[in-house]
Amino acid sequence: DTGVSQDPRHKITKRGQNVTFRCDPISEHNRLYWYRQTLGQGPEFLTYFQNEAQLEKSRLLSDRFSAERPKGSFSTLEIQRTEQGDSAMYLCASSLDRGRWNEQFFGPGTRLTVL
Amino acid sequence: GDSVTQMEGPVTLSEEAFLTINCTYTATGYPSLFWYVQYPGEGLQLLLKATKADDKGSNKGFEATYRKETTSFHLEKGSVQVSDSAVYFCALRGGPGTASKLTFGTGTRLQVTL
Numbered sequence: 001d002t003g004v005s006q007d008p009r010h011k012i013t014k015r016g017q018n019v020t021f022r023c024d025p026i027s028e029h030n031r032l033y034w035y036r037q038t039l040g041q042g043p044e045f046l047t048y049f050q051n052e053a054q055l056e057k058s059r060l061l062s063d064r065f066s067a068e069r070p071k072g073s074f075s076t077l078e079i080q081r082t083e084q085g086d087s088a089m090y091l092c093a094s095s096l097d098r099g100r101w102n103e104q105f106f107g108p109g110t111r112l113t114v115l
Numbered sequence: 116g117d118s119v120t121q122m123e124g125p126v127t128l129s130e131e132a133f134l135t136i137n138c139t140y141t142a143t144g145y146p147s148l149f150w151y152v153q154y155p156g157e158g159l160q161l162l163l164k165a166t167k168a169d170d171k172g173s174n175k176g177f178e179a180t181y182r183k184e185t186t187s188f189h190l191e192k193g194s195v196q197v198s199d200s201a202v203y204f205c206a207l208r209g210g211p212g213t214a215s216k217l218t219f220g221t222g223t224r225l226q227v228t229l
Contacts, residue, residue, distance in 0.1 A: 004158075031215065042119075042204050042219030043159070056216065091159070095215075104217060106151075106159040 002026060004107035006092050012113045013082055020078045021110045025094030032075050033104060034067055035091040036060065043091055049075060050097065082114045117142045121205045121220035128195055128227050136190040136223045138179075138205035146207040148172075148181050148188040149217070153202045162190075162203070195227045 005024045013019050025032050030051050035043035046065070047057045051072040061067075064082075069075040079086055089111050093104040122137040140146065150162040150172070163172030168183035177192045188205060205220040 033216065035217075040221065042206070042221050043217070045216035045218070048215055058216075093159075097215075102215075103161055103164075105161075108158040 004092055004094050004105050006090075006107040006110050008110055009108060010111045010113075012115065014115050015082055015084060017082055018078065018080045019082060019112065020076055021090055021092075021112075023075045023077070023092030023094075023107060025074070025092070026096075026105055027073075029094035029096050029105075030072070031095045031097050031102065031104075032069055033093040033095075034075070034077055035093065037089040037091055037109070038087075046077075079112075082112075084114045087112055087114045117146065117207060117209060117218045119205050119207055119218055119220035121203075121223055124202075124222070124224040126223060126225050128225070130197055130227055130229055131194045132227075134190070134192040134195045134199075134225065136203055136205075136225070138188045138190065138220060140186050140188065140205070140207050142186075142207055142209060142218075144209060146209050148179070149206040149208070150177070150179055150188070150190050151204040151206055151219075153204065153222075155201070159204070195225070197227045197229060200225055200227045 007022045033048040034046040037043040049069040064080045067077045089109040091109045092107045095102040095104045118141045147166040149164045151159045152162045163174040165172040165181035171180045202222045204222045206217045
């Protein structure tokens with residue numbers, strides 16, 4: 001399967017703990033995006049990378065959140081000192097930048113539950 | 116900023132009924148418009164797209180026309196099937212020179228019964 005993969009699929013943690021999620025994009029896709037989806041809402045943009053450069057961050061991405069894409073391939077999203085409000089589905093998407101139209105392919109998501 | 120408003124669900128229809136899910140948007144410039152679908156237990160999938168005014172996107176019997184004058188991109192299907200039961204998201208991507216992110220609506224759950 002050559003789609004976007006995310007690991008883990010589910011994570012349960014206690015408030016105050018740190019968590020890290022991984023996203024493996026479709027190979028050769030140079031853009032990678034992180035979104036967050038809470039229950040009953042649509043996905044909300046968090047950040048995106050072009051190769052290894054982080055080009056935009058949403059104001060939703062507080063100081064407790066950090067994302068990296070060190071070699072322009074996989075990416076990690078870390079949440080420090082988790083809060084109950086961080087409970088959500090974290091989605092990763094990737095695309096191949098080729099001008100105006102570049103379809104974003106989504107992974108299955110990581111569901112985070114903060115107790 | 117950019118925003119997408121879509122009709123609230125859930126929408127419950129009998130098989131073979133006609134479907135319309137309304138979507139309107141606010142954006143600067145000339146956005147591209149999308150419908151994504153999320154089947155139970157699966158990730159988001161692109162259903163159809165339109166990249167300029169008056170374009171009609173279509174796929175799997177679904178259609179949507181980019182109407183700049185009414186800032187709308189309503190999703191339609193002439194005859195729904197039980198297998199169409201899913202959550203449908205309208206989304207936009209800003210035009211050239213804007214950020215690459217997608218802005219989504221809140222989603223509309225469709226339930227099709229026999």
